[in-house]
Amino acid sequence: MLDLICADLHLKEKDQFGSLINFQGERVDKRTLYKIFRFKQIIKKYKPNRTFICGDLFDSPKPPEWIRATFFNEIAPLTDLYILTGNHDAKGKYPIGTSESLMKLKNITVVPCNNIITISPNPYILCGYTRDYIGLIKKLKELDTKGIVLGHGDHQKEFAELPLTFLFGHTHSHFVKGNFHSIGSLFKDSWAEENEKCGFYLCEDNKLAWVENPDLKLLTLTEPVEPPEGYHAIRYKLNMKANDLKSIDTEKLSSSHKKVFLDIDIQEEKVMKFVDVKDTIRTFLKEQGLTQEQFDFGKQLLRG
Numbered sequence: 334m335l336d337l338i339c340a341d342l343h344l345k346e347k348d349q350f351g352s353l354i355n356f357q358g359e360r361v362d363k364r365t366l367y368k369i370f371r372f373k374q375i376i377k378k379y380k381p382n383r384t385f386i387c388g389d390l391f392d393s394p395k396p397p398e399w400i401r402a403t404f405f406n407e408i409a410p411l412t413d414l415y416i417l418t419g420n421h422d423a424k425g426k427y428p429i430g431t432s433e434s435l436m437k438l439k440n441i442t443v444v445p446c447n448n449i450i451t452i453s454p455n456p457y458i459l460c461g462y463t464r465d466y467i468g469l470i471k472k473l474k475e476l477d478t479k480g481i482v483l484g485h486g487d488h489q490k491e492f493a494e495l496p497l498t499f500l501f502g503h504t505h506s507h508f509v510k511g512n513f514h515s516i517g518s519l520f521k522d523s524w525a526e527e528n529e530k531c532g533f534y535l536c537e538d539n540k541l542a543w544v545e546n547p548d549l550k551l552l553t554l555t556e557p558v559e560p561p562e563g564y565h566a567i568r569y570k571l572n573m574k575a576n577d578l579k580s581i582d583t584e585k586l587s588s589s590h591k592k593v594f595l596d597i598d599i600q601e602e603k604v605m606k607f608v609d610v611k612d613t614i615r616t617f618l619k620e621q622g623l624t625q626e627q628f629d630f631g632k633q634l635l636r637g
Contacts, residue, residue: 334454337381337412338483339533340502341518342368343421344400345392349523350549350566350592368520369404375546376411379535384412387502387516388419388462388485396422405438413440415452418461419485419502451476455539458497460484466491473497481536488513498541500534507532507543514541520548524568527551566592573597 348364376384391400408414423446444450444461449472451458456478462485463469470491473482485502492499492513499513506529507517517532532545552564560567618628 334383334537335379335381336383336385336455336457336536337376337379337533338385338387338500338516338536339372339519340387340485340516341389341419341505341522342372342386342520343389343392343518343522344368344396344404346397346400349594365400366403369407371546372519373407373411375533376408381412381535383415384408385415385417385457385459385483387417387483387500389421389502390416390419391422394422405441409438409440413442415442415444415459415483417444417459417483417485417502418446420462423462449473449476451478451480455536456480458482462486470495481539481541488515500541505529514543519546521551524551524553527553560593566594568594568596570596571598 344365346362346365348362350364390404442450444459446461447463447465448461449458449469458473458476458478458480460469460482464486466486466489469484470489473495479496481498481500483500487503488501488510493511495512497512500516501513502516502518504515505518505522505526506515508515514534516534517529518526519533520531521527521529530545531548532543535542535544549565550563551566551568552560553568553570554560555570555572557569557571614628618625
């Protein structure tokens with residue numbers, strides 16, 4: 334039996350990497366549509382019997398119906414779905430919604446917050462999102478079983494004491510610390526993930542393999558220079574004085590690449606406040622290395 338384990342799809346209506354308007358005049362995010370259909374490609378390629386999404390499938394507790402309908406319509410017929418709540422979708426009671434009711438989907442299992450269920454084979458211990466790590470560790474010890482724990486949260490050093498393998502979503506960064514695996518996000522969700530690799534796990538016969546999912550190639554530039562080729566999106570993060578902005582042709586920067594984002598911080602410039610004329614004169618003389626007598630002599634010359 335082959336299982337696919339992923340996390341943090343963050344399907345949402347508005348994405349910072351682009352959006353469009355549908356025929357009804359509603360804002361529709363093409364990035365979210367791309368995520369759904371790319372996910373479909375992955376599942377069709379590997380043909381997992383079961384697919385586990387370890388939190389933050391949606392970006393909010395109440396995702397728009399068109400997102401839910403598109404996701405479940407495209408993905409549910411291909412694989413059994415196990416959806417663990419994450420911190421972003423924790424408050425909702427999805428996926429019991431209009432789209433799922435109309436489709437009469439039977440192959441979806443949802444693990445709510447603070448809930449634990451165990452399934453076989455393997456076995457898997459599925460944990461809904463919780464901040465009570467002490468309580469979670471206590472429950473895992475009480476189970477007295479070996480297997481793979483799937484959840485959504487941060488690495489805890491106490492996990493190393495348990496004879497379990499942990500695969501968690503949440504951090505959007507892939508890494509392994511002992512028996513803890515941070516899955517990483519399936520897609521890049523923000524500029525903070527510019528240098529992160531995206532991917533998912535395949536599990537067969539208790540053997541884990543992390544597979545990279547090539548996603549957006551992002552680049553941040555701190556100077557208004559010509560952007561290099563080979564990137565899906567360029568961000569100019571500039572910190573400049575207001576007067577210096579006049580020399581930048583922002584239209585040229587924006588037209589030089591498919592997708593350009595401008596993030597400009599205006600530097601605060603110091604303004605001298607003349608509160609006391611005498612203090613101002615003393616400061617000036619000190620800066621110029623002049624004495625009061627030299628200053629007075631200069632005033633006399635100017636007066637003639």
